[in-house]
Amino acid sequence: xxxxxxxxxxxxxxxxxxxxxxxxxxxxxxxxxxxxxxxxxxxxxxxxxxxxxxxxxxxxxxxxxxxxxxxxxxxxxxxxxxxxxxxxxxxxxxxxxxxxxxxxxxxxxxxxxxxxxxxxxxxxxxxxxxxxxxxxxxxxxxxxxxxxxxxxxxxxxxxxxxxxxxxxxxxxxxxxxxxxxxxxxxxxxxxxxxxxxxxxxxxxxxxxxxxxxxxxxxxxxxxxxxxxxxxxxxxxxxxxxxxxxxxxxxxxxxxxxxxxx
Amino acid sequence: xxxxxxxxxxxxxxxxxxxxxxxxxxxxxxxxxxxxxxxxxxxxxxxxxxxxxxxxxxxxxxxxxxxxxxxxxxxxxxxxxxxxxxxxxxxxxxxxxxxxxxxxxxxxxxxxxxxxxxxxxxxxxxxxxxxxxxxxxxxxxxxxxxxxxxxxxxxxxxxxxxxxxxxxxxxxxxxxxxxxxxxxxxxxxxxxxxxxxxxxxxxxxxxxxxxxxxxxxxxxxxxxxxxxxxxxxxxxxxxxxxxxxxxxxxxxxxxxxxxxxxxxxxxxxxxxxxxxxxxxxxxxxxxxxxxxxxxxxxxxxxxxxxxxxxxxxxxxxxxxxxxxxxxxxxxxxxxxxxxxxxxxxxxxxxxxxxxxxxxxxxxxxxxxxxxxxxxxxxxxxxxxxxxxxxxxxxxxxxxxxxxxxxxxxxxxxxxxxxxxxxxxxxxxxxxxxxxxxxxxxxxxxxxxxxxxxxxxxxxxxxxxxxxxxxxxxxxxxxxx
Numbered sequence: 114x115x116x117x118x119x120x121x122x123x124x125x126x127x128x129x130x131x132x133x134x135x136x137x138x139x140x141x142x143x144x145x146x147x148x149x150x151x152x153x154x155x156x157x158x159x160x161x162x163x164x165x166x167x168x169x170x171x172x173x174x175x176x177x178x179x180x181x182x183x184x185x186x187x188x189x190x191x192x193x194x195x196x197x198x199x200x201x202x203x204x205x206x207x208x209x210x211x212x213x214x215x216x217x218x219x220x221x222x223x224x225x226x227x228x229x230x231x232x233x234x235x236x237x238x239x240x241x242x243x244x245x246x247x248x249x250x251x252x253x254x255x256x257x258x259x260x261x262x263x264x265x266x267x268x269x270x271x272x273x274x275x276x277x278x279x280x281x282x283x284x285x286x287x288x289x290x291x292x293x294x295x296x297x298x299x300x301x302x303x304x305x306x307x308x309x310x311x312x313x314x315x316x317x318x319x320x321x322x323x324x325x326x327x328x329x330x331x332x333x334x335x336x337x338x339x340x341x342x343x344x345x346x347x348x349x350x351x352x353x354x355x356x357x358x359x360x361x362x363x364x365x366x367x368x369x370x371x372x373x374x
Numbered sequence: 375x376x377x378x379x380x381x382x383x384x385x386x387x388x389x390x391x392x393x394x395x396x397x398x399x400x401x402x403x404x405x406x407x408x409x410x411x412x413x414x415x416x417x418x419x420x421x422x423x424x425x426x427x428x429x430x431x432x433x434x435x436x437x438x439x440x441x442x443x444x445x446x447x448x449x450x451x452x453x454x455x456x457x458x459x460x461x462x463x464x465x466x467x468x469x470x471x472x473x474x475x476x477x478x479x480x481x482x483x484x485x486x487x488x489x490x491x492x493x494x495x496x497x498x499x500x501x502x503x504x505x506x507x508x509x510x511x512x513x514x515x516x517x518x519x520x521x522x523x524x525x526x527x528x529x530x531x532x533x534x535x536x537x538x539x540x541x542x543x544x545x546x547x548x549x550x551x552x553x554x555x556x557x558x559x560x561x562x563x564x565x566x567x568x569x570x571x572x573x574x575x576x577x578x579x580x581x582x583x584x585x586x587x588x589x590x591x592x593x594x595x596x597x598x599x600x601x602x603x604x605x606x607x608x609x610x611x612x613x614x615x616x617x618x619x620x621x622x623x624x625x626x627x628x629x630x631x632x633x634x635x636x637x638x639x640x641x642x643x644x645x646x647x648x649x650x651x652x653x654x655x656x657x658x659x660x661x662x663x664x665x666x667x668x669x670x671x672x673x674x675x676x677x678x679x680x681x682x683x684x685x686x687x688x689x690x691x692x693x694x695x696x697x698x699x700x701x702x703x704x705x706x707x708x709x710x711x712x713x714x715x716x717x718x719x720x721x722x723x724x725x726x727x728x729x730x731x732x733x734x735x736x737x738x739x740x741x742x743x744x745x746x747x748x749x750x751x752x753x754x755x756x757x758x759x760x761x762x763x764x765x766x767x768x769x770x771x772x773x774x775x776x777x778x779x780x781x782x783x784x785x786x787x788x789x790x791x792x793x794x795x796x797x798x799x800x801x802x803x804x805x806x807x808x809x810x811x812x813x814x815x816x817x818x819x820x821x822x823x824x825x826x827x828x829x830x831x832x833x834x835x836x837x838x839x840x841x842x843x844x845x846x847x848x849x850x851x852x853x854x
Contacts (some may be wrong), residue, residue, distance in 0.1 A: 166809055167808075168805055190809055191813050191814065194809050202806065206800070207803075208806070209825065210825055216810070216820070219812050219816065220812055223811035223812050280810065
């Protein structure tokens, strides 16, 4: 393992509307790795992804997050993105009246300018977009439609992966990307993600079900229960969870830490 | 930089004053003022008579300006206004560009409206109105060949009196309302366009209005007539210097479309809005109306209103011809202490007439924005249809948005639809854009622009780009 991790989360605590959701999370991710964070509903999985991306609704109350050696929590969300951090949203929002292609081009060029590259001209951009759309099997008509407006659940998720393909992030967080996908869409989306796996980037998948991990095979699996990562392991941990459910692990955790709250 | 700093820095980019010598009447209004205006313009007798009739009617209204709009201002002292100001020596209007004061050319150049032949805007014929008079019209030759008349109103009165007699006041009579009466009495210039039978005007016609002189009211009058099967797209832009005192702008626009004719009228209104505290700014009290007189005629209003301290205007369509179409597309933005009460009236008289109203209101700062609209279906308007959509976007919590639709249906076959929504730029939308690397300011602007897209797409391309820029400048420093 490389001595300097891509992402280092240490003792992270965060709350929303005064309610503590993350109660001290530690997580280390190196380039070339795929991590899966699993856990029951309400355990804080999505919160973790959103806090790392900088959602303003969450307040960080403790701990630290370092990304490429820098203090991630000190960066605004747009700067985090330009530094190569990407969140595929569980519920992508609609932006009425803003063309998908215009949105994607603005996003891409913001990142390019940040890296000292020239903006992509319209022609080059359209060519690139076409390539990436083929990767996620998206209909070209989506480029002229407003961002996510009137998209079905599956189309929205494809659009997220299209953005990921286009922006080529160094660290991608996929928040429940499998929810609402039928089996064919799941295959396409997974194939898209797998095509983006490289030695110089990393992916963190947040998911409730292990079925996504049949398609995107993780190197590490972590279990988040009640705001803490309670177990970590390899691929086999996901299969164990699938067999035995979260209840057993919750009980095991509770018996190890006798109730004092 | 704090928001307060940015607000302080925010400047109205068109606020300069040009050092042009002017021939200016003293303040005040009387029959003598009107005779003097008419005389200075060398008008025929019929115009003076019409003006005086309008003035006498205005007097019967006893200084009572309309009070129903959702705006407030101190009473206007109509004797404290200059009713006529013209760049010196050009009372008659210059014969060509060499005669135009270079300061005026520079002023228009600064505004991005070059008038010199070699620099003129491609595909747009411009009539430039500086204070009270038209100073230049470009693209004359092209238009002449097609028989299109596009000139200042003063020229039209002299050279095309029959058309003026026939159509002046035919859509907005001087008895229409307080400001229409005042305008009819004292209007100094404006544009006139006539598109002959079967001619599609190949360039956009544009009038650019500039108030320069202090304490001057601007009362221009525009008349556009599209004869049978003619088509014209007309653009109007306006700016004024930053002045501490309010200035009155009371214009009248009349459009007439005969059988199968189409008039597309677009406005970018950027009069000085006043400062952040609400000092100064233009009172924009305007009457605009089109008559879709002929069968299958069409009149379409598109407006982007970002300027003025107070805007009071309802570009309307009288759908008189059977199968005629009326459209109103509007973006009205208020920031700081601006007030806007704007909307439209669609009066359905003919059979199978159709109207569409799409209004987008943006409120920021302490701005107050009201959509006021009337859809009236008269008994003869069999199978008339209207669709109205009013969307409001609130930026911040000190601003307001109201929607006041009036619907009167007197024919049971009519179909009238009304939809309204109020929204904010949501944190989730902002976060989504920012998570893709787009800065907060750009994201906010992108979302607001998206909100206006349905309207901008109705504008000619260059105008749409300018409208979008205008929106950005007008919103600079507006807290989200």
